[in-house]
Amino acid sequence: MRPATMAGLMPSGEDTDKRKRFWRGVRLGTPIAVAGFFLAISFGVLAEPVMGNVAPIVMSATLFAGSAQFGALAVFAAGGGAGAAIAAGILLNLRYLPMGIALAPSLRGGALRRALVGQTMVDFSWAVASRGDGRFDPYLMMGATAPCYPAWVGGTAIGVFAGDLIGDPAALGLDAMFPAFFLCLLVEGELRPGLPRTVAALGSLIALALIPFTPAGIPVIAACGAALLGLFDRPERAPAAAEEAA
Amino acid sequence: MSTEVWITIAVLTVAAAVTRAVGPVMLGGRDLPPAIRGVIGLVAPAILAGLVVVQTVGAPEGGAYEIDARVIGVGAAAIALSRGARMLTVVAIAPIVTALARLVG
Numbered sequence: 370m371r372p373a374t375m376a377g378l379m380p381s382g383e384d385t386d387k388r389k390r391f392w393r394g395v396r397l398g399t400p401i402a403v404a405g406f407f408l409a410i411s412f413g414v415l416a417e418p419v420m421g422n423v424a425p426i427v428m429s430a431t432l433f434a435g436s437a438q439f440g441a442l443a444v445f446a447a448g449g450g451a452g453a454a455i456a457a458g459i460l461l462n463l464r465y466l467p468m469g470i471a472l473a474p475s476l477r478g479g480a481l482r483r484a485l486v487g488q489t490m491v492d493f494s495w496a497v498a499s500r501g502d503g504r505f506d507p508y509l510m511m512g513a514t515a516p517c518y519p520a521w522v523g524g525t526a527i528g529v530f531a532g533d534l535i536g537d538p539a540a541l542g543l544d545a546m547f548p549a550f551f552l553c554l555l556v557e558g559e560l561r562p563g564l565p566r567t568v569a570a571l572g573s574l575i576a577l578a579l580i581p582f583t584p585a586g587i588p589v590i591a592a593c594g595a596a597l598l599g600l601f602d603r604p605e606r607a608p609a610a611a612e613e614a615a
Numbered sequence: 616m617s618t619e620v621w622i623t624i625a626v627l628t629v630a631a632a633v634t635r636a637v638g639p640v641m642l643g644g645r646d647l648p649p650a651i652r653g654v655i656g657l658v659a660p661a662i663l664a665g666l667v668v669v670q671t672v673g674a675p676e677g678g679a680y681e682i683d684a685r686v687i688g689v690g691a692a693a694i695a696l697s698r699g700a701r702m703l704t705v706v707a708i709a710p711i712v713t714a715l716a717r718l719v720g
Contacts, residue, residue: 451626454619458627469637473643496663499659545684545709545713546710552692556696566660568664597654
């Protein structure tokens with residue numbers, strides 16, 4: 370950002386560190402962007418006959434939320450109207466509420482800046498930016514999202530205009546890729562012994578139990594309720610917050 | 616249909632932006648009471664566990680289980696993960712095994 374820093378005249382450790390964390394995020398996000406690219410092609414292929422040429426691309430560019438887009442598309446494809454499509458999309462995006470609350474204490478700066486950082490939140494980048502102790506690295510999150518956005522919008526456009534040539538790439542097993550990603554992030558980043566493991570187990574049971582009885586989106590939100598077990602926890606993680614103040 | 620589509624895109628775009636902004640705006644930039652922090656620290660394992668389950672055995676349109684080749688692919692990835700495979704390997708195994716299972720099935 371600052372020319373003096375870039376020239377090495379006035380090295381600022383903090384800026385260099387932020388840039389490093391951002392670029393680490395870009396590296397981590399690149400394989401996800403590739404997967405997202407194919408998923409977006411799939412969205413474009415499926416959306417074009419239902420929504421036309423322009424709307425799917427605009428939707429990817431402004432909404433940038435895979436599950437909500439597929440959810441709204443499914444409603445239209447089944448002959449439903451705007452009300453049902455909006456309801457489906459909102460339910461599928463509702464998890465961004467608890468995700469944003471979890472992210473919030475790790476954000477610095479004014480309200481507008483924090484709101485803008487919140488816009489870069491997608492499942493994967495949020496999860497990869499979680500340090501496993503309740504803190505998040507917003508620079509790493511923004512870096513992880515950066516390659517995903519053009520891949521998502523570009524993939525949608527390719528699906529819309531070249532879908533006939535490509536076919537639907539979802540047949541390739543792509544739908545198994547994202548749960549595998551989340552499983553890795555869960556097991557390697559979040560499953561500290563004790564309460565986190567209990568919460569993850571409870572969360573998966575809640576989701577599993579609700580799948581047949583609730584609309585898409587609800588099981589994940591309900592699983593999030595397992596985090597309320599933290600209310601009964603002795604706050605031994607408290608010192609973690611002090612370090613960020615530095 | 617077209618108007619319905621555009622209304623949906625507009626409303627969902629605004630709703631998503633607000634949903635993503637609420638937490639950061641209301642609770643950002645300050646330290647929270649320990650009880651809340653305890654809950655916040657557990658949101659990631661809870662959400663990730665929910666996403667894994669829903670995306671592995673849930674029907675994409677919701678409201679039902681759907682057990683198909685995905686389960687085999689994610690299962691294979693889970694085994695690789697438990698054997699200490701690297702993340703990129705684990706994540707590559709899932710779609711490959713799923714696609715093979717679909718070819719065979």
